[in-house]
Amino acid sequence: MKTFEAKLRFVLTILDFGVVLGAFVLAYRLRLGTFAHTVFPFMDYLQVAGVASLVWIAVLIGFRVYALGRKLLCGFTISRLILANVVGVAFFVLLFFFWKYEFYSRWLIVYIFALATLFILFTHFLAGVARGLLVRRGIGLTRILVIGTNRPAEKIITHLINSNSSYRPVAILDAYGSSKKEIAGVPVLGKLNRLEAVVVQKEIEILIQADNIEHALNLTAFCQEKGLQYFMMPNLLNASKIANNSHLEGEVLINTNERSDFEEIIFGK
Amino acid sequence: MKCLILAGGFATRLWPFTEKRAKPLLPIAGKPLLSHTLDFLPKDIPIIISTNQAYARDFAEWASGFPERKIEIFVEDAHSDDAKPGALAGLSLAIRKLKLESNLLLIAGDNYFGFDLRKFIGVYEGKPLLACHDIGDKDEARKFGVVVEKRGKVVEFQEKPENPKSTLVSAGCYVLPARLLPSVVEYAREYADNLGGLFEYFLRNGEDVRAFSFREAWFDIGSFGAYLQAHKFLLGSKQILGQGITRDNTQLRGAIVIGDNVKLKDCTIIDSVVLDDCVLEDCVIKNSVIDQGCHLRGLDLDYKIIRAGVRISV
Numbered sequence: 001m002k003t004f005e006a007k008l009r010f011v012l013t014i015l016d017f018g019v020v021l022g023a024f025v026l027a028y029r030l031r032l033g034t035f036a037h038t039v040f041p042f043m044d045y046l047q048v049a050g051v052a053s054l055v056w057i058a059v060l061i062g063f064r065v066y067a068l069g070r071k072l073l074c075g076f077t078i079s080r081l082i083l084a085n086v087v088g089v090a091f092f093v094l095l096f097f098f099w100k101y102e103f104y105s106r107w108l109i110v111y112i113f114a115l116a117t118l119f120i121l122f123t124h125f126l127a128g129v130a131r132g133l134l135v136r137r138g139i140g141l142t143r144i145l146v147i148g149t150n151r152p153a154e155k156i157i158t159h160l161i162n163s164n165s166s167y168r169p170v171a172i173l174d175a176y177g178s179s180k181k182e183i184a185g186v187p188v189l190g191k192l193n194r195l196e197a198v199v200v201q202k203e204i205e206i207l208i209q210a211d212n213i214e215h216a217l218n219l220t221a222f223c224q225e226k227g228l229q230y231f232m233m234p235n236l237l238n239a240s241k242i243a244n245n246s247h248l249e250g251e252v253l254i255n256t257n258e259r260s261d262f263e264e265i266i267f268g269k
Numbered sequence: 270m271k272c273l274i275l276a277g278g279f280a281t282r283l284w285p286f287t288e289k290r291a292k293p294l295l296p297i298a299g300k301p302l303l304s305h306t307l308d309f310l311p312k313d314i315p316i317i318i319s320t321n322q323a324y325a326r327d328f329a330e331w332a333s334g335f336p337e338r339k340i341e342i343f344v345e346d347a348h349s350d351d352a353k354p355g356a357l358a359g360l361s362l363a364i365r366k367l368k369l370e371s372n373l374l375l376i377a378g379d380n381y382f383g384f385d386l387r388k389f390i391g392v393y394e395g396k397p398l399l400a401c402h403d404i405g406d407k408d409e410a411r412k413f414g415v416v417v418e419k420r421g422k423v424v425e426f427q428e429k430p431e432n433p434k435s436t437l438v439s440a441g442c443y444v445l446p447a448r449l450l451p452s453v454v455e456y457a458r459e460y461a462d463n464l465g466g467l468f469e470y471f472l473r474n475g476e477d478v479r480a481f482s483f484r485e486a487w488f489d490i491g492s493f494g495a496y497l498q499a500h501k502f503l504l505g506s507k508q509i510l511g512q513g514i515t516r517d518n519t520q521l522r523g524a525i526v527i528g529d530n531v532k533l534k535d536c537t538i539i540d541s542v543v544l545d546d547c548v549l550e551d552c553v554i555k556n557s558v559i560d561q562g563c564h565l566r567g568l569d570l571d572y573k574i575i576r577a578g579v580r581i582s583v
Binding site: 175176177190191192193195214215217218220221222224225 | 279280281282284285287288568570572573574575576578579580581
């Protein structure tokens with residue numbers, strides 16, 4: 001799924017470069033009514049717009065608008081996006097001034113900003129729709145292993161299945177075995193002795209621990225070793241996430257300003 | 270008489286301690302559990318260890334350490350817990366495949382027996398014999414096969430009963446007469462995993478089943494709690510220290526086993542096992558097992574098993 005998300009973000013970045021450049025071109029046409037303006041030549045403008053678009057995208061990347069795990073469209077992304085667009089426009093004006101000559105139209109700046117913002121929002125919306133369609137076909141799923149077959153485990157599995165998100169529980173293990181064969185269609189594959197095998201076979205990327213607290217240290221260390229994200233259900237130790245760093249660090253989710261797409265699905269906004 | 274040791278389980282409940290080793294090969298008081306059993310077996314009795322594909326090589330390696338003993342490894346087909354045939358089915362398979370026709374001393378490989386098995390064999394009179402131990406607690410007795418006996422004769426056998434009639438439980442050690450081995454094979458066809466049920470079956474068929482009660486220690490290493498109990502019982506306040514250990518400002522208290530090449534700095538270790546090549550710094554470890562190659566710093570652990578190779582620094 002990481003590869004899929006990375007590909008999606010890469011395509012979106014390229015697309016955004018195209019729409020930013022497109023916004024420059026359209027703004028010129030709308031404001032000046034022609035591409036054959038003699039006082040403010042289009043080719044001079046396009047030259048600067050090309051360089052400015054590259055820097056614009058770099059600013060968006062720097063503002064982590066395309067970061068993995070970030071929602072494609074949410075209040076946080078939109079605010080970052082608008083700020084990045086202001087920086088992008090400002091850079092264009094400065095570049096034009098230093099490289100070419102005095103800028104011709106103030107309204108052109110407003111047009112560029114408005115169109116670029118609108119277009120980028122649209123591409124992000126489209127990417128979200130495309131991802132949703134692919135996920136429904138089983139492409140680009142983030143595969144989750146749930147530890148435990150207790151009620152919190154049932155709750156999170158049912159919630160994730162019903163949320164129709166790209167985060168999909170695909171296997172359950174329980175340290176002491178379980179009489180349950182499956183929960184909401186997700187198979188119980190045995191005890192923790194199958195951990196390594198299940199993680200490889202099911203291409204697990206996230207491990208949620210809902211039970212068997214006594215194995216928390218072993219499971220966090222295992223996730224660290226295998227590069228998996230580890231989440232612990234609030235019923236075990238408050239709402240906490242152990243970050244996947246070289247050192248284990250506890251991060252209380254309820255105090256963080258930002259939440260990833262997945263954290264919002266689990267814990268709400 | 271031959272001795273058949275049942276060691277076909279995958280010990281999934283003791284994860285991660287049994288992730289890469291069979292339960293009968295878990296180290297207790299400095300040596301594998303099975304080696305303790307071997308100490309009490311007659312020197313000349315042929316031993317068959319019935320195990321699965323996953324652990325066959327480990328048992329063969331263990332057996333190679335006793336060249337003076339006749340030890341044979343019998344391997345079931347099972348590669349995983351799901352494919353495990355069951356204890357009785359494993360026994361039946363061994364009887365059929367190895368064409369066993371002599372009296373059989375049957376031992377659960379994951380049990381520690383404090384009594385001399387030579388004495389147990391000595392009381393065998395051609396009738397099915399089972400070793401039993403009074404655990405003194407009816408709640409605990411529910412987890413085992415409960416034996417009701419009168420003057421050494423078993424009058425009733427209850428396999429994991431809701432309401433145990435006594436606190437005398439079957440201790441995973443039996444002698445089966447050669448003449449009854451075909452009945453074992455027949456019974457196993459229907460009840461693959463009910464070893465205790467075999468004795469109910471014998472009683473129903475009018476067999477005279479004998480009981481051998483013992484007072485010595487007995488541990489069924491089915492859980493981490495039982496493992497720790499056995500560890501503490503066998504060591505008391507003794508400490509077994511391996512070679513190449515580095516100790517710096519470290520206290521060792523109670524029953525302790527420290528493996529080879531372990532580095533300890535600013536630690537307190539109480540009633541625990543730290544296996545080979547571990548590096549522990551600023552840790553308080555109580556009632557725990559730290560498997561091989563762990564690097565731990567700044568941890569307080571109580572009643573934990575830490576998986577081999579874990580690196581945690583807090």
